[in-house]
Amino acid sequence: MILDLLSSETIDQIHAKIVIIGAGAAGITLAIELGNHFRDIVVLESGGFDFEQQTQNLYDGPIIGHETKGLEFSRLRFFGGTTNHWAGFCAPLDAVDFEPLSDRPFTGWPFKLEDLISFYERAYHYCELGIYRSKPALLADTEQRSRQVIDTSAFELAEFRYSPPTRFGKRFRSELTSSDRIKVYLHANVTDIVVSPNGQVVRALDVQTLTKRKLSVTADVFILCCGGIENARILLNCSHFFPSGIGNEYDLVGRFFADHLSTVGGIIVPGDSKINLEPFLWRGERDGEVPVNLVFKNSAQVVRQEKVGGCSVFLDPQYENVERLSKMESSPSFEAVRSIIRDAKHGRIAEDFGEHGCAVLDDPLSIVAAFYYRLANQLGNRGSVKTVTVKLTGEQSPNPLSRVVLTENIDELGMRKAGLDWRIAPDDYDSLYKTAMTFARGIGATGFGRMRVPQREEINGVTGLSHHMGTTRMNNDPRQGVVDSNCLVHGLKNLFIAGSSVFPTSGRVNPTLTIVALAIRLADHLKLEAKNI
């Protein structure tokens, strides 16, 4: 059942077995998984079914450190959360991502990849990725495909799969609406987490709408699923009982913020312009209904032994016919045709129709050529490969100085706004540069081509991918983590956290699949603990 606090009857008290705060990928997955086992699940969602500027403004906050996309743009605050605008890139983390690396402090997860595999399998269903296979079909001829491009043990091939992308709000709305075990409350903003006098149990949540309607929500178990920035912000804001915020006894909440580092690692001039790079094209192949493509990753051996952070290497070929199409489509005559068609669609003839007509007559060949190249591209005849852009997505080493902080600015609900002090360590830039150089040597060794790499200083212009991670990191030692391996906040008996904020390290793949897998894992844990709840 889905209720809107802005339109439903006056309620000042809600009680549930389990309360989930946030209806994004983690929150919705948890609700469905727990709804199969428990009777009384409540989901609190700050937004409505669609984007509302007033609610989105609650995400506003300054960028203090390395420049990146604004906090009000990089995520979405309505039913379905940030899955309302995600691109759908999915891949599981690698075994090496879970390992503690002796030369890199704060690395290591409290469990191994093997412990997460069965949850990845189930996460495929939520992300609409088809059937999980430990050895994907596209990798069956790995050796042959990779040796065409690169000859080195420093890289291995991996498969990326593409969710449609699943908009969790739309995809699972009917399931949640029809459930008599799950109640979703829209426009319900959590403004405080109320802790028992002994500081060990969460008793209630203070909830408020933007129309200033207030209510209290009590439950046996509370799960915070508001994303990498907001989870930390809420914990830090709740300072009535714990002056430094909930779960922050060791000053860890908000620290270790990480994003994936994205940059161009170089441009390749291929030796053989007819080489087949289709499997590397974005969504270039299909596994049944699911688009997939190949990427290179620096090998586990390199990550372990050479002090290089994990990095994915995407190949983006520029084809002759695509380039020509782009050139023809930007010609004045084609622009004029486009303008005439646009006007015709609106059933009008523009005042400058005459000018457009002349432009068309001036250069009709460009228009013919544009249509020809468009048709050729649609038929898969992209022509020869002119260049290949090498795009890198790298992980950040865990950095306590990189953090979400509270600013003095107050939002409409009276909560302090978050500020993002994103820091990138010199080692992280070095890792990207080393990866680019190793890749350049690897493609030289096969004769695939020659690569021009950026200068080391140019790597400093990396951008983030708005994958907010690490701010309530997982570690069984309360001095090194905010939550334990079951995502329970240290020192509290009934407050759990789900989402990428618990990632101790970020790996080199997009986080959503792992977020969903961890949410399923947490749901299973709570089912096992049902007797104690």
Next chain:
Amino acid sequence: MKTWTRRSLAFGGFVVGSAIGLGAAKFTCGFISLTQSDNPTVVLLANLYPASDVVKLFGRTYLDQTGETAADSLRRIECHERIQRALSSRCPKVIFSALDHVSRADFHAGRTFCIDQWVMSQTELDVAAVCTLA
């Protein structure tokens, strides 16, 4: 990195041109007669590359970077048995094939240099350096 400089475009052309040259060489191999000079290795190598100015520029940059002389590069090439055998055939196809083989081995062994941000093998840069003597 975001824009192609004239020099980088020229080098790109050089790389692609080399590949085209190899193809053309397959056809013309039997007909080419290269002029002998005092140093046949220099003349042979210089005749292989159409964009000789770009090659020489890379050769000079390489020598500046390593502090070596073109004579050092020539000595290294002349010491290389496979390249020597290819040069003695005087066939561009065979020479290109040998240079390609040795360059790949350089990349594999990490014998590379970064010139104007292009990652290149020692052997191909030695060839470029030798071309400065022509």
